[in-house]
Amino acid sequence: MNILILGSGGREHSLAWAVMQNPKCDKLIVAPGNAGIAQIAECAALDIEDGGAVVSFADENAIDFVIIGPEAPLAAGVADRLREAGILVFGPSAAAARLEASKSFTKEICDAAQAPTAGYGHFTDAAAAKAYVQAQGAPIVVKADGLAAGKGVIIAETVAEAEAAIDDMFGGAFGGAGAEVVIEEFMEGEEASFFVLCDGETVLPIGTAQDHKRVGEGDTGPNTGGMGAYSPAPVLSDEIAEKALAEIIRPTMAEMAKRGMPYQGVLYAGLMIKDGQPRLVEYNVRFGDPECQVLMLRLGAQAMDLMHAAAEGRLAEAQVNWGDDHAMTVVLAAEGYPGSYEKGSAIGGLELLPETSFEMCFHAGTADRDGRIVAVGGRVLNATARGASLQEARDRAYAMADAINWPQGFYRRDIGWRALGEG
């Protein structure tokens, strides 16, 4: 099979790595890719949010199967364009991608599916939103309705903070994403992510993970895209996972099918767990980054067969072969991230790192400048490892991170602390 993966981050490097493990892959192209991906696959310049351009590229390169990594092309309808052109694709339609692209849509679906989630109000003007906040009190969560690159969520400790966030959002701080606002009850508990594949009908769990969103050790400082992750998530016991499937995920998928927008692709459910009860925080319509990196290392070659089965509507006959293993990824980021950071610093030592089915350093924001790997993003590398225990996975991941020679980078030393019973 000739395969095209869309995207350029650590998520896509790990997807490419898993696809390359599978003998059914004859040729792999990643667009646009990065310097790490270029070491294992062909990379191509392509505007991945332009459905017409993606269809033409797939035709010209005799692509049999397209895997879409990030949310933006999904929300832009690239999967729809590919399906219309008769090209097999892994990823939801633009209509179904609203489960990530519109928070009010997700809330409405949860209501219809009776899925446990935070109580909420949905507003199109500031006065009504503020009246709601005053009636509810704080803490309370103010969210821009649309895609805001992970920045459109404000956890307000006071009513005044919530009112300021409402003014910011309706004032255009998040562009069109903030034209509508969802205000939610603040949920307490422990967060975990649950990943399932869906083919429009059948739901197949493929793993759990937890990430560390804050930049600093002890989970302090500003939010980031994620500074590290591990899988499985101990808090998502089999019993709680089964509850999440029965009460949240399957009813959501059934509601989507009922509305004529069956969901096909990976669904990433962010859950809040308290007293043994999961509640939905949010859905994403793609793999998490860096959660994908730990899932791919654990799944290996079968990941491609599973995504292929989802795309062809064959999940009912698919099954996951689980190893009794653990994986961890440590993100190496550029000094200054998530604020402003320099680009172009050289990274050494990468060629000496192990590359096995237990240890891989996935690239995120890297480029090749005359044969030297340089940092060109905020999150730059993902030292990823698996082992028989989380401690073993962690030791291997940090051995890799420590062996990388990049003075302008930094990483958290405490990824997995909660699961390892530290702190």
Ligand code: AMP
């Ligand atoms: P979201 O973009 O919806 O995932 O929100 C980003 C983060 O904000 C989540 O991962 C949670 O840590 C937090 N969050 C969002 N909504 C709530 C809520 N209703 N209660 C508590 N925390 C929340």
Ligand code: GLY
């Ligand atoms: N790591 C969180 C995300 O991908 O949204």
